[in-house]
Amino acid sequence: QSVLTQPPSVSGAPGQRVTISCTGSSSNIGAGYDVHWYQQRPGKAPKLLIYGNTNRPSGVPDRISGSKSGTSASLAINGLQAEDEADYYCQSYDSTLSASWVFGGGTKLTVL
Amino acid sequence: QITLKESGPTVVKPTQTLTLTCTFSGFSLNTLGVGVGWIRQPPGKALEWLALIYWDDDRRYSPFLKNRVTITKDTSKNQVVLTLTNMDPVDTATYYCAHSDSYGSGYYFDFWGQGTLVTVSS
Numbered sequence: 001q002s003v004l005t006q007p008p009s010v011s012g013a014p015g016q017r018v019t020i021s022c023t024g025s026s027s028n029i030g031a032g033y034d035v036h037w038y039q040q041r042p043g044k045a046p047k048l049l050i051y052g053n054t055n056r057p058s059g060v061p062d063r064i065s066g067s068k069s070g071t072s073a074s075l076a077i078n079g080l081q082a083e084d085e086a087d088y089y090c091q092s093y094d095s096t097l098s099a100s101w102v103f104g105g106g107t108k109l110t111v112l
Numbered sequence: 113q114i115t116l117k118e119s120g121p122t123v124v125k126p127t128q129t130l131t132l133t134c135t136f137s138g139f140s141l142n143t144l145g146v147g148v149g150w151i152r153q154p155p156g157k158a159l160e161w162l163a164l165i166y167w168d169d170d171r172r173y174s175p176f177l178k179n180r181v182t183i184t185k186d187t188s189k190n191q192v193v194l195t196l197t198n199m200d201p202v203d204t205a206t207y208y209c210a211h212s213d214s215y216g217s218g219y220y221f222d223f224w225g226q227g228t229l230v231t232v233s234s
Contacts, residue, residue, distance in 0.1 A: 002158060033218050034215060034216045034218035034220075035218075036218070036220035036221075038159075038221075040159075045208055045224040045225065045226055045227050046151075046159065046208070046221070046224055047224070048220060048221065048222045048223075051215050051220045051222065052215040052216045052218070052220075053216075055215070057222060089158065089159055091159075091161075091220065091221070092218060093218045093219070100161070100164075100172050100173075100174065100175070101149070101161040101164065101172075101219065102161065103151075103158055103159040103160065103161060104158070105158045106158045106159070
């Protein structure tokens with residue numbers, strides 16, 4: 001079981017907005033550690049989408065955004081496109097002995 | 113342009129030691145704040161962080177694997193090596209190395225290798 005909890009799946013129609021949640025605790029997200037997001041298409045390596053809660057690396061479209069509040073974070077994708085169908089993972093740091101760098105369990109995004 | 117590539121055996125037997133090499137270019141592991149990490153992903157499952165080595169040779173390990181895993185670097189060769197002892201079928205996974213940078217209160221992985229699938233089987 002992952003330290004960071006994500007919904008196993010979300011879906012949306014092209015053009016719609018979807019959000020993916022990442023719920024942690026007082027030893028990771030709630031302790032002030034940043035949250036980062038990755039997209040992984042089938043058979044490919046993960047790709048950094050968001051770093052430091054809200055920042056997009058060069059090349060990531062501005063229809064993708066991140067936010068953080070309390071012990072949770074969210075990834076939002078506006079104007080859903082077929083190419084967005086992938087797995088998405090959140091990542092943070094945990095200060096307890098259970099782990100250091102921690103990933104969420106992943107969310108499968110299906111574009112209907 | 114930062115690139116990383118993993119290399120090593122594709123099949124290991126149970127109880128054997130796995131040694132994987134990450135060869136990178138486009139950055140120096142002598143640069144302040146830079147790190148290289150290893151992350152694995154069992155088939156159909158989530159990402160799992162294994163180890164990370166910093167520019168100053170500080171090393172961090174997953175508590176779940178701490179007694180089995182070692183990470184080292186050779187800056188002259190631009191390589192980072194991961195060893196995992198006493199391999200078991202549950203260690204079957206795609207192993208990735210990734211460049212790590214820091215922002216605010218955390219490190220993230222901004223460039224990834226293509227990954228290498230390691231199967232543990234007798």
